[in-house]
Structures are given as structure tokens and as C-alpha cells.
């Protein structure tokens with residue numbers, strides 16, 4: 001375990017930042033944060049300082065995934081359960097069909 005004292009879990013990631021929209025309605029910018037180490041991806045809005053987890057194409061993931069990912073320090077490499085987490089969308093496009 002490396003020491004993460006005085007660093008928030010957010011700061012533990014090695015972010016690559018991309019501007020999605022430089023000015024959004026209501027002010028501020030919308031940025032895409034992708035970690036080079038664990039490949040987790042977040043969308044961040046600067047005006048209200050909110051961030052949420054997204055799938056690879058920027059689709060918002062469930063709040064449960066967002067809070068878990070935000071609470072964890074960078075695992076340093078893609079974590080095992082992440083691919084499953086990336087399928088848990090905040091706004092499901094259709095109801096889950098039982099097999």
C-alpha cells in the first residue's frame with residue numbers, strides 16, 4: 001500500500017483531461033477525466049464542482065458506482081469489477097429483461 005496521506009482519492013488518479021464543452025448552460029465547463037492507470041472515466045462540471053462516473057463513451061453510470069469510484073483511491077490498474085460497473089447506467093435505456 002502506498003501512502004495516500006493528504007491526498008484525496010480523486011487526486012490519486014493520473015488524470016488525462018479533455019474539454020467536452022467549454023461553456024455549458026448555467027456557466028462553467030464540462031470536462032472528461034480519464035485515468036491513465038485504472039482507465040476509470042468521469043465527467044466533471046466546474047460550475048458546481050460535480051463529478052460522476054461514466055462508461056467509455058461518456059454515458060453516466062449509476063450513483064452507486066459514482067460514489068464508490070469517488071471514494072476509492074486509484075487502484076493503479078483497471079480493477080476487476082469495473083467492466084461490470086460500466087454496464088450499470090444511471091438512466092437505463094430499457095428495462096432489464098430476465099433471462
Ligand SMILES: [Zn+2]
Nearest residue numbers: 013035038074
Ligand atoms: Zn486511476
